[in-house]
Amino acid sequence: MKLIILDRDGVINYDSDAYIKSLEEWIPLPGSIAAIARLSKAxxxxxxxxxxxxxxxxYYSEATLQSMHERLCQLVAEQGGQVDLIRYCPHAPEAGCDCRKPLPGLFIQIAEHFNQPLQGVPTVGDSPRDLEAGCAVGCTPYLVRTGKGARSEHKTLPTGTRVFDDLSAVVDHLLEP
Incomplete structure (x- = not known):
């Protein structure tokens, strides 16, 4: 199985320091939906x-989050692809959970769901914490310059991080013959 793990805010859709709190605020980044569909179809x-x-x-409910994720899946399906799994951490930072990135809990859930080790699996994020979570379980880190990525590019990143302008550029790279 060729698996890829994507962060959402700043990679797939626009991010906001005030949070994406409604379906109306959830706006895909240019090219991101098509990029996901291309990966899926490949x-x-x-x-x-x-x-x-x-x-x-x-700030918002799990039902609101679910509506955003349904919209994501619908848009990708309209382009002939699919999002196979979405895992999220609903906890505030002080909750002390093991699923909030940079901890690897979400990645462990994904590995268990697919019954697959994550060694070498590409993970795409726009912040060091996204990439650190994946690297903790052996993923290969890809930083995009969208979202917080342009600022993150100048921070300490996991060794071997590849940097691309956006998700479409990552997908172009991964689908190169």
Missing amino acids: GWTVAVATNQSGIGRG
């Missing part, structure tokens, strides 16, 4: 691992 299994502490902070 035989890749697409998983999403996303911190959603706005739930734990009381």
